Amino acid sequence: MLNKITKTIAVMAVAMSAACSSIDCPLNNRTYMSMKLTGNEAVLEDTLTIAIQRSADNTEEDTVLINRQTGLDSLSVPMSYARTEDVYYLMLAEKGTGKKTIDTVWISKQNEQHFESIDCAPAVFHTIEGVRFTQHAIEDIKINNNKVTYNDPKAHLLIYIKNSDN
Numbered sequence: 408m409l410n411k412i413t414k415t416i417a418v419m420a421v422a423m424s425a426a427c428s429s430i431d432c433p434l435n436n437r438t439y440m441s442m443k444l445t446g447n448e449a450v451l452e453d454t455l456t457i458a459i460q461r462s463a464d465n466t467e468e469d470t471v472l473i474n475r476q477t478g479l480d481s482l483s484v485p486m487s488y489a490r491t492e493d494v495y496y497l498m499l500a501e502k503g504t505g506k507k508t509i510d511t512v513w514i515s516k517q518n519e520q521h522f523e524s525i526d527c528a529p530a531v532f533h534t535i536e537g538v539r540f541t542q543h544a545i546e547d548i549k550i551n552n553n554k555v556t557y558n559d560p561k562a563h564l565l566i567y568i569k570n571s572d573n
Contacts, residue, residue: 432527438555439483440514440533443562446546451479451568453499459484460494469496477502481562486555488531491515499544499568508544515539521556532556535563544569 444451455476458469472484472495487493495512515537521530533555538548547567555563 432523438486438530438532438557440486440535440555440564441481441483441559441562442564442566443481443551444479444568445565446567449480451477451499452502453477454502455479455482456498456500457482457484458496458498460496475500486514486516486533489518491517497545510541510543510545512541512545512548513539516555530557538564542569 455473456471457473458471461470473482476482484495493514493516495514497510497512499508499510500506501508514535517534517536519532519534521532523530535550535553535555538550540548545566546569549565549567550563551565552559552561552563
């Protein structure tokens with residue numbers, strides 16, 4: 408009888424261990440849009456500050472995402488979960504003169520809920536549909552990879568900055 412109970416417990420233990428699975432949830436499931444500087448200004452000598460509009464009706468103050476960085480060739484910024492358009496403010500301060508230029512970038516996108524596992528935190532992926540921007544310091548922006556997930560090796564946007572001489 409004891410032998411039968413031992414075998415039953417052993418079979419149940421094997422069945423339970425086979426039913427369990429190892430879930431590899433991503434450590435950081437926040438999606439960031441990456442931008443790469445391209446063209447004549449592939450490394451930014453000027454000082455860059457990026458802020459994002461927190462509320463669509465401008466009732467909340469803007470949030471600074473990147474503050475006074477220099478020597479950048481690429482950067483990553485978070486995207487909102489629910490809005491269909493994110494607004495970013497890029498402020499450049501020229502290295503020699505300190506002259507400040509502000510450009511506004513509007514990113515229109517579709518938000519897609521991403522389900523990994525019930526044990527993992529929820530994630531939202533995005534599909535970039537279009538980009539509008541002012542052209543004070545920015546010459547052009549091109550969409551390089553329109554799918555934004557939390558595992559993107561390729562830059563999403565290519566940003567062309569005007570020459571400081573212009």
